[in-house]
Amino acid sequence: MGHQTPLYDVHVAAGGKIVDFGGWDMPIHYGSQLEEHHIVRRAAGMFDVSHMTVVDVRGAGATDYLLRLLANDVTRIPVGKALYSGMLNEAGGVIDDLIVYRREDDYRLVVNCGTREKDLAWMEKQSGGFAVDIQERPEMAMIAVQGPEARAAVAKVLDADMAAASADLNVFSFADVSDWMIARTGYTGEDGVEIMLPGEQAVALWQALVEAGVAPCGLGARDTLRLEAGMNLYGNDMDESVSPLEANMGWTLVFNERDFIGREALEKQREAGHSELVGLVMEEKGVLRAHQKVITDQGEGEITSGTFSPTLGYSVALARVPAGSSGTAQVEMRKKLNTVTLVRAPFVRNGVKVFKPV
Amino acid sequence: MSNIPTELRYVSSHEWVRLEDDGTAYVGISEHAQEAMGDLVYVELPEVGVVFAAGDESGVVESVKAASDIYAPVAGEVVAINERLEDEPELVNSDCYGDGWLYQIKVNDADEVDGLLSASDYAAEIEAE
Numbered sequence: 001m002g003h004q005t006p007l008y009d010v011h012v013a014a015g016g017k018i019v020d021f022g023g024w025d026m027p028i029h030y031g032s033q034l035e036e037h038h039i040v041r042r043a044a045g046m047f048d049v050s051h052m053t054v055v056d057v058r059g060a061g062a063t064d065y066l067l068r069l070l071a072n073d074v075t076r077i078p079v080g081k082a083l084y085s086g087m088l089n090e091a092g093g094v095i096d097d098l099i100v101y102r103r104e105d106d107y108r109l110v111v112n113c114g115t116r117e118k119d120l121a122w123m124e125k126q127s128g129g130f131a132v133d134i135q136e137r138p139e140m141a142m143i144a145v146q147g148p149e150a151r152a153a154v155a156k157v158l159d160a161d162m163a164a165a166s167a168d169l170n171v172f173s174f175a176d177v178s179d180w181m182i183a184r185t186g187y188t189g190e191d192g193v194e195i196m197l198p199g200e201q202a203v204a205l206w207q208a209l210v211e212a213g214v215a216p217c218g219l220g221a222r223d224t225l226r227l228e229a230g231m232n233l234y235g236n237d238m239d240e241s242v243s244p245l246e247a248n249m250g251w252t253l254v255f256n257e258r259d260f261i262g263r264e265a266l267e268k269q270r271e272a273g274h275s276e277l278v279g280l281v282m283e284e285k286g287v288l289r290a291h292q293k294v295i296t297d298q299g300e301g302e303i304t305s306g307t308f309s310p311t312l313g314y315s316v317a318l319a320r321v322p323a324g325s326s327g328t329a330q331v332e333m334r335k336k337l338n339t340v341t342l343v344r345a346p347f348v349r350n351g352v353k354v355f356k357p358v
Numbered sequence: 359m360s361n362i363p364t365e366l367r368y369v370s371s372h373e374w375v376r377l378e379d380d381g382t383a384y385v386g387i388s389e390h391a392q393e394a395m396g397d398l399v400y401v402e403l404p405e406v407g408v409v410f411a412a413g414d415e416s417g418v419v420e421s422v423k424a425a426s427d428i429y430a431p432v433a434g435e436v437v438a439i440n441e442r443l444e445d446e447p448e449l450v451n452s453d454c455y456g457d458g459w460l461y462q463i464k465v466n467d468a469d470e471v472d473g474l475l476s477a478s479d480y481a482a483e484i485e486a487e
Contacts, residue, residue, distance in 0.1 A: 032451075033422055034397040220396065224422060285400050287420050308399040308422050334418070334425065 001025065005050035006141050006199040007206055014216055022114035024051040026219055033220035037310040040188055040225055041351045044147035045217035046209055051113040054137040054196060055123070058106035061131035066107060069126055070100065071244060071262060073254040077102050082172045082185055085252055086244045087111075087119070088262030092269060093240035094247065095122055097232060099185060101174055108181070108196075110142070112234050126261065141202035145214055146192035146225075148351065154182075154193055157208040166193065187222060189229025189349050227307050227316065230279060230345025236290060237277060237304040237318050245269055246320060248277040248345070273323050275301065278358055279345035280317040286333055288317035288340070293332040296325035296342065303331065309347060316347045326358045360389040360484070363455055367471055368480035369431040374455065377471045382437055386459045387419060387428065387450065390484050395421040398447040403439040403461055410434065410463070412470065417460060419450065428460060432470045438462040 002025040012018065016027030026048070029036060039045045057066065066074045072085035082101045086094045096115045101108040111119045123134055145154050155163050165175035166182040174183035181196040197205060210216065223233070230248075232238055238247035243266055245253075253266065280303065282288055288306030295301075301321030309316045321329070321342070330337040343355040366374045372391035376384045392398070402418040410416055410430035417428040439461045442449060450458035465471060475483065 029396065032397055034399075034448075220422065285402070287399065287422075287425065289425070308420075310422075 003051070005048055006202040007048045007050065010203055010206055011048065011216070016216070016218060021051065021219055022112075024113060026051060027216070028220045029218035030216050033218065033224070034310050036215065036217035036221035037224050039215045040147045040190055040217060040221065041311055041348070042148070044145060044149040044153050044192075044214045045221070046146070046150075046206070046214045047144045047217050047219070047222050048141075048202075048206070049144050049194070050141040050199065050202065052142055053111045053113055053116045053119065054140045054142070055109045055111060055120070056106050056135050056137055057109060057123075057132055058135075059130070059132040062107055065127060065130035065132045066100065067258045068130075068260055069123065071254070071260050071266075072100075072252045073256060073258065074100055074102060074107065076254065079104055080173055080175070082174055082183055086249055087122070088244070088260070088266075089122075089240060090261060090265065092243040092245075092262040092265030094234070094238045094242055094244060094249075095119065095240060097234055097238070097249070101181070101183065103176060114235060139199050140196050141199040142194060142196045143202065143205060143209070144186055144188075144192065144194045145209060146186045146188040146190050148191060150190070150192035150214070151184075153209060153212040153214045154195070156212045157205070158182075169193070187229070187231055188225040189231070189346060190225075190351070224307050224310055227305050227318070228309050228311055228346070228348040230318070230347060232277075232318070233305055242320075243269055243274065245274050246276060248318075275320050275322055276325075277304065277318055277320050278325065279343040279347060279355055280306075280319050280329065280331070280340040281312075281343050281347070281355065282315045282317075282331070282338060282340045284314075284338065286315060286338060288315045288331060288333070294319045294321055294329050294340075295332075295337075296321045296329040297327055298322035298325045301325070301329075311348045311351070312353060318345060360393060361455075362388065362390075362477045362481050364477040366455070366477065367431075367474035368477070369429070369474055370483055371429045373428060373431045375431045375471055375474060377465070377468060381468060382462050382464050383432065383434070383471060384459045384462050385416075385428075385431060386454055388480070389454050391426075392451050392454045392458075395419060395426060396423045397421055398450050401443040401447045401450065401460065403443065404436050406436050406439060408436045410436070419447075430463070431474060432463065432465050433467070434463040434465040436461050437464050
């Protein structure tokens, strides 16, 4: 038996098919992954993401520490805003990707569950010389409510203070109300919020959302949604052997006066040239899968994530390919070669097709 | 425990066979198999007229999660395929022993069907997986 979130019994009672997910017993779907995918694109669905690791960083040196630790620059955002960043090693490889929320008195980081131990160890190791206190918050649960109708449904179930605080959130903004945090963030390419709250209150919120018409969705749909949205999955699309430049995360790098970990390696790589992460689209029958070989006009690459896109009705993928690849490519699938088109991800945003050819 | 109809025969690779009085047999995949695959998005079926030996690759079922080969459970010639699956692969999920059948085969030797796994043998195999 793996770790269980405070919502585990609710998932089982709702018919969730439970699988091992990075050491956690999590629902992969509640009957149909495809239906759950569509409901998030068309109405509102919710995901239990309490397995993710929440870490608070506080202290007089917190800002300086994060300026060094993260490849993105936390001073670019005001209090009340969130930022996506990579946490890199000295070689410029991605130890993890995370969201950092800048709060009044501290910063909150949400990192992946599968990388929890190495992340915490790395953060601790790099804290020498900084006046910081790093504290994991395992007692927090997290529910992502996503879809065009998600925020309206959430507004119905929150108490007046929280509803008011969350009503006017801009994208990537958040509100702290007592020990809850409501952020207009997500991993689906749809509007919605992610709510962090004390674990013992999670079941009540989940059930209120069910009554408000929000459909429970499993981690299977979460993966097809994020891939359609062109968002990376740690461990698939990047890891410690891959730099943000090679993972379509160049936009998260800020090369200003500060010296963040991995900067020197990235500058060298930028000079020397590097492979890149692009989107692939295949309209004929079949599904692109991770690790299939891709042959572009510039050489060989590999699919890092692939799936059937329920919204588009055909297969899409992310692939790491040689610099300058464009046009079409061949993918080696089940002993035969299929032609795919190289595109710029995302594939789908707010329910509609958005990709452009490279 | 998944549904395993007793009137069918099975093979370890999770196909089922239903022998008809006219010497043909319907072939599909078991409920256990469709559950493990998750939502199907494509089904690739053989052409009518193709002759298989038992164990030959006879098609592919592909779900959001994975692709899986279908093997001919018995030797024979394909006489019909379930054309509805071209547009409705989800029939395999919703009714794997009925509307979600894959193809119909004229079996060379009806005794071969009798020699396949019974429902209880197949249940024991799944249990042991």
